[in-house]
Amino acid sequence: MVDRKCIACGIIKDRNNLIKITAQAENVVINGGSKIFGRSAYLCYNKTCIENAFKKNRLKKMLKVSVPNELKGKLLDELRNSQDK
Numbered sequence: 001m002v003d004r005k006c007i008a009c010g011i012i013k014d015r016n017n018l019i020k021i022t023a024q025a026e027n028v029v030i031n032g033g034s035k036i037f038g039r040s041a042y043l044c045y046n047k048t049c050i051e052n053a054f055k056k057n058r059l060k061k062m063l064k065v066s067v068p069n070e071l072k073g074k075l076l077d078e079l080r081n082s083q084d085k
Contacts, residue, residue: 008049018042023063
């Protein structure tokens with residue numbers, strides 16, 4: 001069990017219970033497996049944390065890359081998919 005902190009709310013959880021976003025070269029990968037290396041940030045599986053990460057530019061600051069606008073939609077899709085399981 002490895003704990004990570006949500007960049008939006010600051011709550012520490014097991015990394016399996018968080019959405020992992022990794023900056024790899026010029027790409028931003030959502031929920032990259034442990035085989036994907038690069039600067040990573042973690043978000044809770046809830047809409048409020050996703051919204052706050054973009055509203056306060058926390059994702060851009062943590063990853064130190066420009067974050068595409070469509071990433072927010074992809075994260076919300078990831079949230080919906082996790083709730084469907």
